[in-house]
Amino acid sequence: MTETTENSTPKYKRIILKLSGESFSRAGERGIAMDEVVSISKQISQASELGCQIAVVIGGGNILRGGQFKNESASIQEATAHYMGMLATVINGLALQDALESLGIQTRLMTAIHMHGVAEPYIRRKASRHLEKGRVVILAAGTGSPFVTTDTAAAQRALELEANILMKATRVDGVYSDDPEKNPHAVFYRNLGFDQVVKENLRVMDSTAISQCREHGMPILVFNFKTNGNIQKAVLGDQVGTLISPDR
Ligand code: UDP
Numbered sequence: 001m002t003e004t005t006e007n008s009t010p011k012y013k014r015i016i017l018k019l020s021g022e023s024f025s026r027a028g029e030r031g032i033a034m035d036e037v038v039s040i041s042k043q044i045s046q047a048s049e050l051g052c053q054i055a056v057v058i059g060g061g062n063i064l065r066g067g068q069f070k071n072e073s074a075s076i077q078e079a080t081a082h083y084m085g086m087l088a089t090v091i092n093g094l095a096l097q098d099a100l101e102s103l104g105i106q107t108r109l110m111t112a113i114h115m116h117g118v119a120e121p122y123i124r125r126k127a128s129r130h131l132e133k134g135r136v137v138i139l140a141a142g143t144g145s146p147f148v149t150t151d152t153a154a155a156q157r158a159l160e161l162e163a164n165i166l167m168k169a170t171r172v173d174g175v176y177s178d179d180p181e182k183n184p185h186a187v188f189y190r191n192l193g194f195d196q197v198v199k200e201n202l203r204v205m206d207s208t209a210i211s212q213c214r215e216h217g218m219p220i221l222v223f224n225f226k227t228n229g230n231i232q233k234a235v236l237g238d239q240v241g242t243l244i245s246p247d248r
Contacts, residue, residue, distance in 0.1 A: 010052040011237025012164040014131060017044070017054055018154035018205075019169050021062035023225055024092055027171075030062050032095050040169075041099040043231040044136060048105055052235045053131040055161060057139045057154040058096060060088030066146065082146030086113060089150060093119065093140030106135045112144030112153070124160050131161070148208055155209035158218050166218055167234055168205060169225035174242030175204055192244045204244060217246040 023040055024032050048054050066082030090111055097109045108130045109119040120126070122139060130137045142153040151168075158166040177200070178186040189202075194214035197204055204210060204222055213220055223230050223241025233240045 007236055007238075008050060010047075010050045010235045012052060012235060014053040014161065014163045015055070015235065016154050016158040016161065016163045016166045017056045017169060017231070018151060018166065019056055019058050019096075019225070020150075021059040021088065021092055022171065023062075023169060024095065025062040032062065032092065034095065034099065037095050037099040038102070039228075040225060040231075041096065041103055041105075043225065043228065044100060045103045045105045046229075046232045047235040048134070048136050050232065050235055051134075053134070055127065055131060055137040055139055055157060055163070056096065057142075057150055057157055058089050058092045059150040060085050060092055063088035063091060079146040083113075086141045086144070086146075089142060090115065090118065090140045093138045096138055100136055100138075106133075107138060108135050109138045109140060112139070112141040127157075128161055149206050151205040151209040152212070155205070155212040155218065159212065159216050163218070165221055166213060167221045167223070167231075169231065170222060171224065171226060173224045173227075174222045175202055175244070177202070179203070189242050190239070192242060193247050194244060195247050197244060204242075213244075214247070219246060220244040 024037050026033050026036060044054060064085050066085040069076050069081040093109045097107045100107045110122040110127055111119045112122045114121040127137050139157055142150045143156055154166055172180055175189045175192060176186040180186040197210060221234055221241055221243050223234055225231060230240050
């Protein structure tokens, strides 16, 4: 069941939702657990049904991250490992697409590395058109270039698709002064400016993503996707997570 909210008009017309690969696996495990994928898909479908245009940038860390091969650099080039990571995001994208469509949501999977037998190539204007038609667009293969992460891809797509906000769904409630899973005294921030994020080196997204959003005034909302109904709440503008607003 959808959580009841007083207001049902989305605050944001178009969002980029960054989902880490870990949202597809059970805590402490790797790979894809379809019950987790369906659970997050239900939240996405509720938010989409409100009329919000949603593009999901999907990570691949539940399967593979390029950085994990660092100690084996003699046998695999770093760039190759990053391409493998990008392909992992396509595997996740296919799982998310079917889970969303099983709930009756229209989707399009678009990849930054072209693979015509599997998905549409990412073309900015086409993606925008799909969004206008109410389709949930899943953006896989990151930026298509190695040595960055899907956080950077999410920032890039938020800017070029003129999203109103970049939403990063995580396993914690938002941004803390320190890792809340390690430091019980970590302070939770409800609102932040980019200046403070940079000055205190807060772990929000990778530094390339932060600097792109900062430079172009793209707000970021960091929130916990494990709390049912949070994606819908975020889209409605209800208070959830940590909001990072452009510097004045
Ligand atoms: N990756 C890349 N270029 C991109 C996006 C991702 O090379 O534009 C690679 C990189 O190795 C990364 C992996 O794909 O580690 C999986 O993405 P990410 O680590 O961002 O996944 P997440 O942590 O969000 O699950």
